Amino acid sequence: xxxxxxxxxxxxxxxxxxxxxxxxxxxxxxxxxxxxxxxxxxxxxxxxxxxxxxxxxxxxxxxxxxxxxxxxxxxxxxxxxxxxxxxxxxxxxxxxxxxxxxxxxxxxxxxxxxxxxxxxxxxxxxxxxxxxxxxxxxxxxxxxxxxxxxxxxxxxxxxxxxxxxxxxxxxxxxxxxxxxxxxxxxxxxxxxxxxxxxxxxxxxxxxxxxxxxxxxxxxxxxxxxxxxxxxxxxxxxxxxxxxxxxxxxxxxxxxxxxxxxxxxxxxxxxxxxxxxxxxxxxxxxxxxxxxxxxxxxxxxxxxxxxxxxxxxxxxxxxxxxxxxxxxxxxxxxxxxxxxxxxxxxxxxxxxxxxxxxxxxxxxxxxxxxxxxxxxxxxxxxxxxxxxxxxxxxxxxxxxxxxxxxxxxxxxxxxxxxxxxxxxxxxxxxxxxxxxxxxxxxxxxxxxxxx
Ligand SMILES: Cc1ncc(COP(=O)(O)O)c(C=O)c1O
Numbered sequence: 001x002x003x004x005x006x007x008x009x010x011x012x013x014x015x016x017x018x019x020x021x022x023x024x025x026x027x028x029x030x031x032x033x034x035x036x037x038x039x040x041x042x043x044x045x046x047x048x049x050x051x052x053x054x055x056x057x058x059x060x061x062x063x064x065x066x067x068x069x070x071x072x073x074x075x076x077x078x079x080x081x082x083x084x085x086x087x088x089x090x091x092x093x094x095x096x097x098x099x100x101x102x103x104x105x106x107x108x109x110x111x112x113x114x115x116x117x118x119x120x121x122x123x124x125x126x127x128x129x130x131x132x133x134x135x136x137x138x139x140x141x142x143x144x145x146x147x148x149x150x151x152x153x154x155x156x157x158x159x160x161x162x163x164x165x166x167x168x169x170x171x172x173x174x175x176x177x178x179x180x181x182x183x184x185x186x187x188x189x190x191x192x193x194x195x196x197x198x199x200x201x202x203x204x205x206x207x208x209x210x211x212x213x214x215x216x217x218x219x220x221x222x223x224x225x226x227x228x229x230x231x232x233x234x235x236x237x238x239x240x241x242x243x244x245x246x247x248x249x250x251x252x253x254x255x256x257x258x259x260x261x262x263x264x265x266x267x268x269x270x271x272x273x274x275x276x277x278x279x280x281x282x283x284x285x286x287x288x289x290x291x292x293x294x295x296x297x298x299x300x301x302x303x304x305x306x307x308x309x310x311x312x313x314x315x316x317x318x319x320x321x322x323x324x325x326x327x328x329x330x331x332x333x334x335x336x337x338x339x340x341x342x343x344x345x346x347x348x349x350x351x352x353x354x355x356x357x358x359x360x361x362x363x364x365x366x367x368x369x370x371x372x373x374x375x376x377x378x379x380x381x382x383x384x385x386x387x388x389x390x391x392x393x394x395x396x397x398x399x400x401x402x403x404x405x406x407x408x409x410x411x412x413x414x415x416x417x418x419x420x421x422x423x424x425x426x427x428x429x430x431x432x433x434x435x436x437x438x439x440x441x442x443x444x445x446x447x448x449x450x
Pocket of ligand 1: 134135136138162163164225253254255256
């Protein structure tokens with residue numbers, strides 16, 4: 001067992017050490033505070049919980065160097081945006097090549113046909129569209145689902161995150177759907193058009209879909225934004241059956257779970273979504289995402305467009321589908337979304353998972369570890385949560401903060417908000433073993449058995 005006193009002592013000491021190690025970042029944080037809201041170009045950058053933000057001078061492969069010259073092995077990888085490493089040579093070369101030939105024209109580039117073929121080949125759906133981010137893709141998909149079904153409501157799982165997608169910011173409060181209390185400037189009651197149920201609760205799902213008024217279920221195949229919640233055996237089959245039975249479209253958001261293999265989680269596990277969303281690393285770290293339609297949905301969308309009245313569709317943005325996005329997607333799909341690449345990532349991720357599991361057993365600490373392909377998550381609690389409600393009560397605690405600071409001060413970057421670790425092509429067995437050994441030393445201190 002870990003004691004609150006041990007956690008507090010570690011956090012205090014590690015915060016002091018962070019301040020001592022990072023004088024240049026501290027000075028930059030002071031200067032940046034002059035003109036950035038919250039001192040950072042994007043508010044989440046201050047959510048790491050450190051005494052001030054780290055400023056990064058360089059990111060190469062999986063190595064980050066900060067303003068003070070400290071070096072880190074990066075297991076966060078931009079929270080998946082740089083899942084295949086920071087500016088690896090094929091990415092840097094494609095960026096330079098296309099950079100010299102024009103970035104955006106509002107016309108299709110020469111890569112368009114090839115990238116369409118690659119998306120279809122890798123992920124198994126025949127018809128695609130490009131957006132600027134996964135948030136945009138999810139927003140567009142929700143509109144399409146409403147248009148194609150003529151239904152207003154959508155359903156999401158409690159504790160989900162699908163990006164800056166207004167409709168999905170709801171939570172279960174004592175069995176009722178309510179808007180997320182943290183939303184800035186939301187004036188609508190989102191519960192009017194969104195239902196939320198717990199992941200893995202088939203009976204609640206069936207009941208919520210039974211009225212036949214839900215346009216789509218928007219779901220990650222594994223919940224990855226509230227720690228990690230795995231689907232129960234048979235859950236995805238039940239989800240597919242319940243959506244089919246009620247004429248509800250099934251949207252699988254693979255933005256994180258595409259760590260499962262070259263065709264994402266859906267291909268690896270034989271899911272059969274109507275629509276799929278892929279984002280973050282799909283263009284190597286520049287803003288881009290895609291959504292794909294099954295043949296049946298593509299046909300319905302085609303019919304819809306034939307009768308759509310003139311005027312703005314509310315779908316699409318100026319910089320989407322650009323030459324630079326397509327060039328980057330092409331290199332990512334050709335180079336990294338391959339069976340060989342994922343086989344290597346999987347082997348190392350398994351080494352990481354089993355290494356952490358063995359350390360947990362040796363230190364007799366009440367934690368656990370789970371994995372989805374190249375994505376590993378350790379949670380500082382003994383039991384795997386079965387749904388987002390349970391998981392939300394187990395993350396964002398001082399113990400996570402203490403562990404993050406401990407690892408950061410020893411040159412290892414763990415994703416903030418929870419404890420996610422990603423393997424990239426440049427990650428080595430030595431990097432994995434170093435992370436496991438450091439985490440085990442941290443566990444030892446927390447349980448008082450060094
Ligand atoms: C499952 C999932 N979908 C969509 C998004 C949104 O991605 P972006 O912030 O790149 O728009 C995220 C972001 O974390 C995500 O985790």
